[in-house]
Amino acid sequence: MVKIFGERNTATNALARVITDNSASRLLPSTEYDLDPDASRHAWAQHDPRERERLLDEIYARVADPHSWKHCSTNPMDPAAFDQTLVLFCLRHPASWFVSLFRNPYHALAELPEKIADFVEFQWETPERENLGGASFRPLELYNAKLHSYLEFAKRLDSQGMKCAFIRQEDLLLNSKQVFRSLAPELLHSRKRFRRRLRSAKNGWMPLFIVERYYARERWKESLRGCEAAINRQVDWGALKSFGYEPL
Numbered sequence: 001m002v003k004i005f006g007e008r009n010t011a012t013n014a015l016a017r018v019i020t021d022n023s024a025s026r027l028l029p030s031t032e033y034d035l036d037p038d039a040s041r042h043a044w045a046q047h048d049p050r051e052r053e054r055l056l057d058e059i060y061a062r063v064a065d066p067h068s069w070k071h072c073s074t075n076p077m078d079p080a081a082f083d084q085t086l087v088l089f090c091l092r093h094p095a096s097w098f099v100s101l102f103r104n105p106y107h108a109l110a111e112l113p114e115k116i117a118d119f120v121e122f123q124w125e126t127p128e129r130e131n132l133g134g135a136s137f138r139p140l141e142l143y144n145a146k147l148h149s150y151l152e153f154a155k156r157l158d159s160q161g162m163k164c165a166f167i168r169q170e171d172l173l174l175n176s177k178q179v180f181r182s183l184a185p186e187l188l189h190s191r192k193r194f195r196r197r198l199r200s201a202k203n204g205w206m207p208l209f210i211v212e213r214y215y216a217r218e219r220w221k222e223s224l225r226g227c228e229a230a231i232n233r234q235v236d237w238g239a240l241k242s243f244g245y246e247p248l
Contacts, residue, residue: 001025001086002026002085002087002187003027003028003086004016004027004088004090005071005072005088005150006071007071007092007143007146009092009101009104010090010091011173012030014173015090015172016030018172018176021191022180022190023184023189023190024188025086025187025188026188028066028085029067030067030068031070032059032060035067039059043059049108053109056107057129060128061128064081065081066081068129068131069129071106072129072131073131073146073149074131075131077153079153079160080160087153087154087162087165088165088166089150089165090166090169090172091150092170094143095221095224095228095231095248096170096215097143098119098120098139098143098231099116099224100220102139110125116223116224116227117227120140120231122138122139123138124139138234140234140235147236151239154166168243173211176194235247
């Protein structure tokens with residue numbers, strides 16, 4: 001079994017497809033649709049974002065840790081519940097992630113500012129299923145909180161002899177075959193001949209080479225001109241050093 005955790009916009013869907021397309025390993029539930037399709041459709045039909053998020057929280061209210069929302073903090077979780085499970089954590093350069101959250105503010109409870117420069121100080125409210133006590137964070141503080149929870153949980157998993165790994169979104173997009181090969185020994189019936197999708201996991205209409213070119217050239221930096229210092233101040237770069245991420 002495989003459980004994927006990762007913040008919004010960190011290629012969790014793409015990683016899931018790489019695994020299911022190329023192995024017989026089973027993905028544990030990680031979205032509301034996995035748990036209760038009917039309740040999910042009802043929640044997403046709501047026009048009020050607060051009512052939508054409340055109903056989504058109810059779906060996760062009594063699930064076991066291995067069935068938690070894939071975007072949640074892993075701080076309160078018990079490693080023993082993940083026996084015989086490969087736990088994967090998705091990461092992305094924090095500034096690149098910041099741009100994507102501004103463009104794709106999944107599960108935002110309040111209206112975002114019009115300019116990305118103002119988004120640096122925006123207070124992002126978290127739903128209950130996020131395991132952060134309903135607190136509000138500036139976007140990059142939210143990134144730090146999730147990162148620290150993953151690092152701590154990974155240490156606890158490792159101390160109990162359980163398998164886990166961190167997957168960088170950049171690696172998955174630019175060399176998905178190599179990422180899969182690194183995971184293959186822990187997966188069930190891994191394919192010898194890698195099956196690669198040609199379109200984006202998020203935007204099925206978009207050819208993957210366009211997405212790859214965008215990230216290979218780090219085009220996301222263009223949106224952050226003038227915001228570099230503010231972003232650098234908020235990120236815990238020390239915790240990211242081992243992943244090769246550097247300040248802007």
